[in-house]
Amino acid sequence: MGNTPLDDTAARLIDALNQDRFVLHQQPIRPLSAGAREQSYQEIFVRFQEEEEKLLPPGTFIPVLESCRLMHLLDRWVINRVIKWIHAGRRQNSKWSSPCCSINLSNDSLTNPDTAHFVIQQSQKGSVSGRKLAFEVAEDDAQAHAEALAALTRELKPIGCRFTITSYNGRLLKPEDLQALGAASVKLDVDIVTSLHSNPDNVRRARYIQAACAKRDIETIAEFVERQDTLEHLIGLGVSYAQGYGIGHSKPLYGRVTNIAAAAP
Numbered sequence: 539m540g541n542t543p544l545d546d547t548a549a550r551l552i553d554a555l556n557q558d559r560f561v562l563h564q565q566p567i568r569p570l571s572a573g574a575r576e577q578s579y580q581e582i583f584v585r586f587q588e589e590e591e592k593l594l595p596p597g598t599f600i601p602v603l604e605s606c607r608l609m610h611l612l613d614r615w616v617i618n619r620v621i622k623w624i625h626a627g628r629r630q631n632s633k634w635s636s637p638c639c640s641i642n643l644s645n646d647s648l649t650n651p652d653t654a655h656f657v658i659q660q661s662q663k664g665s666v667s668g669r670k671l672a673f674e675v676a677e678d679d680a681q682a683h684a685e686a687l688a689a690l691t692r693e694l695k696p697i698g699c700r701f702t703i704t705s706y707n708g709r710l711l712k713p714e715d716l717q718a719l720g721a722a723s724v725k726l727d728v729d730i731v732t733s734l735h736s737n738p739d740n741v742r743r744a745r746y747i748q749a750a751c752a753k754r755d756i757e758t759i760a761e762f763v764e765r766q767d768t769l770e771h772l773i774g775l776g777v778s779y780a781q782g783y784g785i786g787h788s789k790p791l792y793g794r795v796t797n798i799a800a801a802a803p
Contacts (some may be wrong), residue, residue, distance in 0.1 A: 566786040578637040609644035622662040654693035668697030691720030713750035723757040
């Protein structure tokens with residue numbers, strides 16, 4: 539029986555990973571208070587070069603990898619290249635301190651028992667502290683795989699890695715659940731953030747989440763911040779960080795450090 543079009547596409551994507559035909563971008567996450575843990579913080583995004591060259595619509599490769607249960611390969615590629623980027627930057631300038639890099643983690647990686655070992659191994663090979671790595675997991679995925687997430691945080695928190703629950707509105711996971719899962723921060727749901735200027739109910743929900751998280755030493759992050767009045771609301775609420783076009787656009791990661799290919803691990 540011949541390969542299906544999905545199989546062929548998956549094989550092409552695996553070949554692209556092996557040939558480094560993916561690229562990394564970063565978007566800054568700005569601290570809104572002096573007490574924020576990280577004053578230099580960014581989220582990492584992965585792009586396929588064929589997207590960059592306008593040969594594919596953005597994001598179309600993700601569903602293929604998900605359907606074929608291959609997302610863990612992409613996650614590992616991203617983790618490896620981020621660690622190489624940090625390692626190369628330090629080799630070029632020993633006084634340089636990289637931002638903390640927040641990496642999206644798929645369900646495949648979340649439920650793979652070897653993920654923690656891979657992260658620890660790569661961090662050791664690159665001589666990169668786990669404090670430079672954070673991992674993002676969506677609230678619904680965290681709830682569906684709570685046991686796997688708790689196990690992963692138990693293994694990676696000792697080396698300094700942090701975990702963020704994204705798309706958080708507090709309806710699936712209560713603040714006490716976040717603490718039990720080992721979450722260090724949450725990203726407020728986009729519907730809450732983008733309507734702060736017009737929806738008093740979401741202002742009250744954001745205030746509740748912020749207060750409940752602060753009691754448990756869990757930081758809050760607002761994504762998709764584009765309006766100045768939204769930013770003012772966030773500062774007034776005591777939200778820890780802001781991210782979005784109103785803070786900074788995404789840019790290629792490697793533009794700041796060269797000679798990535800030669801860097802270990």
